[in-house]
Amino acid sequence: xxxxxxxxxxxxxxxxxxxxxxxxxxxxxxxxxxxxxxxxxxxxxxxxxxxxxxxxxxxxxxxxxxxxxxxxxxxxxxxxxxxxxxxxxxxxxxxxxxxxxxxxxxxxxxxxxxx
Amino acid sequence: xxxxxxxxxxxxxxxxxxxxxxxxxxxxxxxxxxxxxxxxxxxxxxxxxxxxxxxxxxxxxxxxxxxxxxxxxxxxxxxxxxxxxxxxxxxxxxxxxxxxxxxxxxxxxxx
Numbered sequence: 001x002x003x004x005x006x007x008x009x010x011x012x013x014x015x016x017x018x019x020x021x022x023x024x025x026x027x028x029x030x031x032x033x034x035x036x037x038x039x040x041x042x043x044x045x046x047x048x049x050x051x052x053x054x055x056x057x058x059x060x061x062x063x064x065x066x067x068x069x070x071x072x073x074x075x076x077x078x079x080x081x082x083x084x085x086x087x088x089x090x091x092x093x094x095x096x097x098x099x100x101x102x103x104x105x106x107x108x109x110x111x112x113x114x115x
Numbered sequence: 116x117x118x119x120x121x122x123x124x125x126x127x128x129x130x131x132x133x134x135x136x137x138x139x140x141x142x143x144x145x146x147x148x149x150x151x152x153x154x155x156x157x158x159x160x161x162x163x164x165x166x167x168x169x170x171x172x173x174x175x176x177x178x179x180x181x182x183x184x185x186x187x188x189x190x191x192x193x194x195x196x197x198x199x200x201x202x203x204x205x206x207x208x209x210x211x212x213x214x215x216x217x218x219x220x221x222x223x224x225x226x
Contacts, residue, residue: 002158033213042204042216043159056213090158098213101147101166106158 003027004107006091012113015081021110023074023091031097032074033104034066035090043090043106049074050097081114088112127223134192136220138205141186145207149214150179150190154201162190162203192222200224 004025013019023032031050035043048056049068063085065077074091088111092104128134140148146167151159165172165179165188172179178191188205205217 002160004158040219042219044216045213048213092158098208098211101164101208101210103149103161103164104159104214105161106151108156108158 002105002107004091004093004105006089006107006110008110009108010111010113012115013078013081014115015083017081018077018079020078021076021089021091021112023076023107024072025091025093025105026072027093027095027105028071029093029095029105030071031094032068033092033094034064034074034076035092035106037088037090037109047076048097055097078112081112083114086112086114124218125221125223127225128195130195130197130224130226132195134190134195134199134222134224136190136192136203136205136222138188138190138217139186140188140205140207140217142207142209142215143186144209146210147208148179148181148188149206150177150188151204151206151216152199152201153204153219159204195222195224197224197226 007022034046037043046060047066052068063080067075088109090109092106094104095102149164150162153159163174163179176193180189202219204219206214208214
C-alpha cells in the first residue's frame with residue numbers, strides 16, 4: 001500500500017463538467033507534485049508545490065488548476081477538459097523539493113477518462 | 116530539456132536469472148538518480164536511489180551502478196521472480212530542478 005492516497009481511483013467526466021482530484025500524504029513531506037501519465041509513457045511533471053506554495057508550473061493549460069490547502073493535501077481542479085486529457089494522474093510527495101535530493105513517493109493515481 | 120533514455124524498451128528473462136536494465140542520461144549536472152518500478156494499475160514504486168558521489172549501491176536483491184564518465188545507470192535484479200514483472204523507469208535530477216523520467220523498460224519474467 002502506498003502512503004500517498006489519491007481519490008477517486010477512476011473518474012469519467014464530460015467536457016463540460018467540473019471535477020476535482022484529491023491527494024493526501026501524512027509523511028510530513030513538504031513538497032507535493034502532480035504528474036500526468038499516458039499509456040506506455042513515463043510520468044510528465046505538471047505542478048510542484050513546495051511548503052504549500054506553487055513553485056513549478058510546467059506550462060499546463062489553465063483548464064487544470066492545482067490547489068494546496070495545507071501541507072498534507074493537494075487538489076487538482078478540472079474544468080472543460082478535452083478527450084486528449086484522458087490519462088493517469090499521479091500525485092507524489094517528497095521530503096525536500098527541487099533544492100534537495102530525496103525520492104518522490106507516488107500514489108496509485110486517478111484514471112481519468114474525458115468523454 | 117536534456118533527456119534520460121533507456122537502451123532496451125523490453126526485456127524478457129527466465130525466472131531465477133539475473134536481470135540488468137540500462138539507462139543513459141545526458142545531463143552532466145545530474146547528481147541524483149532513482150529507479151522506480153511500476154506495476155499495471157499502480158503508481159511508480161521507489162526501488163533504490165544513488166547520489167553522484169557513489170558508483171554502486173545495493174539493496175535487497177537489487178544493485179544500482181552509476182558510471183558518470185559515460186553517463187550510464189543500470190539496475191541489476193538478482194534471481195528475478197515473476198513478481199518483478201513490471202515497467203522500470205530510471206529518473207535523474209540536478210539540484211534545483213525537478214525529477215526527469217526516462218522512457219521505461221518493460222521487464223517480463225517467464226517461468
